[in-house]
C-alpha cells in the first residue's frame with residue numbers, strides 16, 4: 278500500500294526553480310531511497326514534503342490526504358518524522374531529556390516506543406544521562422533518528438544518515454533502520470551506495486530537480502551503466 282505519494286512537485290527557493298517535476302511513492306513497510314548527485318534536489322524534496330520549502334505546484338499525499346499546503350507542525354502531527362542532515366538535537370539537554378522533549382504524547386504507545394529505541398540503540402541507553410553536546414557524530418545521528426521515531430511517526434524521512442560517520446557506525450545505523458522497517462516506513466536520502474543498496478527496497482534517481490529513473494534496488498545493483506550515468510559510481 279502506498280503511504281506517501283509525491284506527484285510532479287515543483288519547488289522554488291527564492292528566485293531559483295529547484296525542483297522541476299519530482300514524483301515518487303513510498304509503500305508501507307518499505308525503505309525507499311532517493312539517490313542522485315550533489316545538488317540533484319534530494320534534501321529539497323524532503324523539505325518540500327515537510328512544508329519547509331513549500332511546493333508551488335504538484336501534490337503530496339500522505340495516507341490519501343493532500344498535505345502540500347499544510348504547515349510543517351501539522352504535517353508532523355499527521356505522522357511524518359524528519360531527521361535532517363545536520364542532526365538537530367539539544368546539546369544542553371541529556372539524551373533522556375532530548376527524547377522526552379520529542380515525545381508529544383504521554384500514552385502507553387509512546388512509552389513503548391521510548392523503550393524500543395533504547396533497545397534499538399544500546400549506545401543511547403548507556404548515555405541516557407549525558408548531555409547531547411558530549412555525543413559523537415554517530416551517537417548524535419542515533420539520537421536524531423530516535424527522537425523522530427518516538428514521536429509516533431508512521432513515516433520517517435531520513436537525510437543522509439551516513440554522512441561523516443566511520444564505516445562501523447554506518448553499519449550500526451544501517452542495522453537500526455533495517456530493524457525499524459516492520460514498525461515504520463522509511464524514505465532515505467543516501468549517497469553511500471553500499472548502505473543504500475543494502476537497506477533499500479526501491480530507488481528513485483533525481484537529476485537536476487527531476488525524477489529520472491526508478492525501480493527495485495536489486496535492479497540498480499545489477500545496472501552498472503545506470504549507476505555510472507547518474508551517480509558517478511561503478
Ligand SMILES: Nc1ncnc2c1ncn2[C@@H]1O[C@H](COP(=O)(O)OP(=O)(O)OP(=O)(O)O)[C@@H](O)[C@H]1O
Nearest residue numbers: 290291293295313314315316317318319320321322
Ligand atoms: N537556500 C538555498 N538557496 C539557493 N539555492 C539552494 C538553497 N538550498 C539549496 N539550493 C540549491 O538547490 C539545489 C538542490 O539542493 P539539495 O540540497 O536539495 O540537493 P541534494 O541532492 O540534497 O544535494 P547533496 O547531496 O549535496 O546534499 C542545489 O543546486 C542547491 O545549490
